[in-house]
Amino acid sequence: MHKLAAFIFRRDLRLEDNTGLLKALKESEKVACCFFLDPKVRDSKYFSANAFQFMAESLIELNSELKKRKSRLFVFKETPEAAIKRLAKTGVGAVYVNTDYTPYSIRRDKGIKEACDTAGIYFDSSFDYLLTEPEKVRTGQGTPYKVFTPFYNKAKLVEIEVPKKNSFTNYLGKDIDGALECEKIEFIKNKELYVHGGRKNCLGILSGLKKFEKYASEKDIPALEGTTGLSAHNKFGTCSIREVYYAIRSQLGECELLRQLYWRDFFTYVAYHFPYVFGKPLHDKEMRWQYDSSHLEAWEKGQTGFPIVDAGMRELNATGFMHNRVRMVVASFLTKDLHIDWRDGERYFASKLVDYDPSVNNGNWQWAAGCGVDTKFRIFNPWTQQERFDPEAIYIKRWIPELRKSEPEVIHNIHAEPVRGYAKPIIEHDKERR
Template sequence: MSEPTSLAWFRRDHRLHDNAAFAAACDADRVVPVYCVDPREYGDRPFGGPDSFDFEKTGAHRARFRLESLADLRASLRDRGSDLVVREGRPESVLPEVAAAVDADFVTVHTRPTPEESRVESAVETELRDGGVELRRFWGHTLTHLDGLPMALSDLPDTYTTFRKAVELAAEDAGTGDAAAGDEHASDGDPGGRDPLPEPTVPPLPDDAPDAGDLPAVSDLVGTADANADRAPDDRGVLPFDGGETAALDRVESYIWAGDHLREYKEARNGLLGADYSSKFSPWLNEGCLSPRYVKAEVDRYEDRRVENDSTYWLVFELRWRDFFQFQFAKHGSDCFHREGIRERTDIDWRRDDAQFERWAAGKTGIPFVDANMRELNATGYMSNRGRQNAASFLANDLRLDWRRGAAYFETRLVDYDPASNYGNWAYIAGVGNDSRERSFDVRWQANRYDEDAEYVKTWLPELDALPAEYAHEPWKLSGAEQASYGVELGVDYPEPMVDFSD
């Protein structure tokens, strides 16, 4: 009898720790780790559906981060006597070919809840089945396992607070952290408990394993111009965000333990400048270089060894927000991407104005707090949560431009993009998603509250550096004489505001 051989299909789970799909693949005697560079994830694509528009699917910042993550994963596998086979092409074409070449018995993968990712999984499953190969799915990107939810997915609350309280109560009652009582093992083989899986022992490659292949360059994926824009990190950025599991674990160590920043997370999380006002774990979480269960285990260990306070709770609180949107998309599917949202709101007159949208995207709205955040996003692929809320609210609520175009622009630019978190938060701000409360932000109040001395604005808008903080946030208040005195002429050195805030 031949020794069983598996394929480990890596997607957005570029890690060896707490990786249920890879661990299951390693139960075979031979395993071939595979990554497919899917051309559908790059270049200009239509958004789809009514009132569609074209947008760039993946920009240079995330493409660089992804390739660094794959290089790190490949290096880790080679250190363990294995390798990462990289192929360019649609997974439903690539994986059956590799499976046939090595006579694989099964393929493992982490499943994802959004329709686009689910369609790819289904196509792969169909093609593999035709070749007599089984696709085994695992759920492994949330803190709470899908099978650990204290309610059926169809009964999932559409408000975060209700969801959070139910999950916290179930975890407390079960005494297992993040699983339902009795959920020792999920139906697909994933553990439902809170402890992360250990790194598996990696079996060797089969003798007939295909050539590993080369990783593409950033320019191969996004074009030379965009790739060059991402070549040198902007020294104003909060972090360089090096991709990969190694960098992810280093960041956890430096933020939680070496820097001891976790104890002040709640108080500092609305910061705008510097590496440590928040954890900055999101790029590694969303690309799968870091497991949320690993983060939770480190928080637990920190509480045991150093301090348990509101800040340690709040980091887990934010991980549950991330979970919430993953499960919302599993529940509502493609409705989450509709302009009317899951609330089917038809009472909002969404506009299309390409010129206004381009001003917003370029950070030239004439509203400094919005512009500073958009320029940080364009230069680095990142902006704070506070900045995202304000930039999104300005587009959706002040300009009333189609919120999906803003969300799609974030999809292109963000180094930490995740479809559920990104579109879920945009819909929330736009008033068509979760929670019925009005989510419009007073951008001027927010600027003065969170950037009191205008240090952030002046960092990203150096043309306003000479202005006092009040005028740096509201330059339209400058008289003609003051503009001349400070050397800032509206409409020349800095744009006139798109919205009349003169009251």
């Protein structure tokens, strides 16, 4: 039994069904709940202010829950190694975390463990973030999977633990020198943010999953509210992935939405076993890119002259979110029509998405480019895609005010007859797709 332990929150911003936290509370007399805000994070070209806002909102709510338990969240605005040294001086004898799987996270946790070893602090890392442990799902030959369907067929056989309640009360009640108040975390507030942080918001989504009974048939229609908004909550763990899994299964049964959770697992699994995907394709294919800064800028700003593409990019820029069907279209357009490197798209999405998850974002972009877990060379025709999935141009008009007075048939034929005030197509799809 440790006299004083620290639990470090990262992608698990909740008290309930938190594996590492529950273990710390069980094995210690007192537990200090901590969050390390490394200043270097904001300097990354992949930093998303929208994701940071969601995280900050979740931390503020988490802090209020801890205050109800006569404690607080101890925020340290310094490197993890410096924070560990500070905790050691306060008498912390054990540090608990939940395991993360990106190369950055593995390096970070290696540094935390080394700092703990130097200070004589016990270090413990628990499996918590995924439905299946990456090391435990293998092919018959013992190698990692590179294709989703066989992975899914194997992974779905693994029994998912039932969520655990947290009835512990042994949280640290006194202050720690150098710890910031949670409310002191500075972030840019986006009033148009698609989804806001905090466990209460996640529980609200989970309680209303019945309205997604038609998810399989409606998930491709961008004009509908056919997506759950759970992705950001899954990224930051405001509810555990087990809570999400059982909420979906109990209300909707074995369904497409449940399968999507395994896609999240799979992309994390691939990035863990093949970390070179952060920077290089999973499958090395001959792909020639044409960097045109004016084309990239037009794509980023939603001024390509292709309505479905521009609507998606404007939605992303405003809200930090883009409908999944539209994500596929804009990614295909960047890589197959503009012939711009998928890594440029990956970086831009990372800087905007409220649900930015490095492994998932990387996996989706490689899938779109045809060099990832599925090497099939797909080209999404933006004209047929918008006519099929947004026939009345409801979604397009929502995000492109220049076209709100235009009839759907005009919008779907805009490549032949431009609309005054709206950008002309920057390329010819039929020519570039060859």
